[in-house]
Amino acid sequence: MNKFTPENIETLEQIILARRDVRGNRFIDKAIAKADLDKILFAGVNAPSVGFSQPWEFVIIKDLEIRNKVKNSFFKENEKAKTLFKGKKTDAYTQLKLEGIVESALNIAVFYKPSQHPVLGQTAMKEAGVYSVVCAIQNMWLMARALEIGLGWVSIVNPDTVKTILNAPNDRQLIGYLCLGHVDEFYKNPELEQLQWEKRKNINDVVIKEMYS
Template identity: 85%
Template sequence: MNKFTSENIETLEQIILARRDVRGNRFIDKPITQKDLDKILFAGVNAPSVGFSQPWEFVIIKDLKIRNKIRDSFFEENEKGKQLFEEKKANAYTQLKLEGIIESALNIAVFYKPSNHPVLGQTSMKEAGEYSVVCAIQNMWLMARALNIGLGWVSILNTQKIKNILNAPEDRQLIGYLCLGHVDKFYENPELEQLQWEKRKHINDVVIKESYQ
């Protein structure tokens, strides 16, 4: 393969910095073309995976009846989530639009499919298979942003209920539930950073040299 140029590196950095978790209030009524969807899925299946196991499966969901059932599960779990934050954040929590299950063009449920035989590199850290699926989601997220398509990851869900709704096999594990669609705009900075939900950490606060003291 050819070596990448400084312009390539800068473009990748720009895509990484411009990636956003998109909420339902940003999606517009415009379909995603099959060509763009294929590119996003292509990015996912070419992610790194432990032992080259490629343990991912992607359920594409466009049917509104199914998505309404998923959203009902979100609402149930969201009510529970509100109780976990103190007053100031609890008030902010109620103002947030935390999903775009119906508003987006389509949803993708991303599952981990465990292997029925030992996987190289996964014999000690079983969770490495699940981490591989997260790598696939990150690839999809970056490709979607490069295509100017918004992606939101909905984590406020009862995973077993989602599995039941989608008739997923018992051994499958839901890793991510994604909402994809074109948007009216991408925020300059992450929305939760703008709302001061949390402060951005400085790289020096999270990089540790050699070992923990």
Template identity: 80%
Template sequence: MNKFTSEDIETLENIILSRRDVRGNRFIDKDISKEDLEKILFAGVNAPSVGFSQPWEFVVVKDAAIRTKIKQSFFEENEKAADLFEGKKGDAYTQLKLEGISESALNIAVFYKPKEHPVLGQTSMKEAGVFSVVCAIQNMWLMARALGVGLGWVSILNPNKVKTILNAPEDRELIGYLCLGHVDFFYENPELEKLKWEKRKTIDEVLIYNHY
């Protein structure tokens, strides 16, 4: 078993605290090296998964025409979302840059691939397979940040349209659409925290012992 030093622990904590959701206005015109992309994907495929099912697939999208189609889905869904926020939040929403589909060096669509047979640990909670894919995305996010690569998760998309654009098999489920690229800088604090969109919660606010 590996033993980790206090310096290792501090480094991991720093990476976690420094992770940011990167928007299109931060990406710069610089390719991601093959080595860095492989490290990010390696982090993803080594995530924990229920029943060691490893139910993820990654579609690396560099083609500009495909990305333009994906971005059109974002525009359509973003117009619907903007109507849901009112007052100051509505004003702030219209000012936010919420994706970097075309500005980033590449996109990665992360899919859940269900098993045809029962999966250990997934017989009662079917969602555990999807949760496993989310763990893979988190691993990728942390590795990207450690490499100085920005990553933004675009959730304002129609997943079925993305599936069609990418010609994904019928049984696949889109879990995350990620934009990756080098950035001019990383914010010291999350952008939405800086804008006071929400207040950061403390551990005491969310910690419950034994029962509610």
């Protein structure tokens, strides 16, 4: 069993705190080395999964024609989203750069592949399989940051449209559409925190002892 030093623990904490959701205005024109991409994928496939089911699949997309089709889906969904925000947030939303689909070096579509058999630990909570895929994405995000590679998660896309574009099997579920690439800088704080879109919650406001009152 590995034993970790205080320095190891501090480094992990630094990576967690330095992780950022990177958008197109930060990516630079520089390819991702195969060794770095392999490390990011390795981090993903070594995430925890319910019943050791490992229900993830990763589609690596470099082709610009495919990426432009996905970006068109983003544009359509983004126009719908604009109508949901009111007041000052309406103007703020229109100023945000919310994706880097074509600006990044590559995209990765992360899918959930359901099992054809009962999965240990997933019999009462079916969604635990999807949560496992989210754990894989988090691992990839942290490894990417440690490698000084930016990663942005684009959620403003129609998952069925993306499935069609990528010719994904009917039973697959799109969990994350990721943009990866080298960046000119990582923000000191999360961009939406800097822009005062939302304030960081105090840990004492979200930790509940024993039960809800």
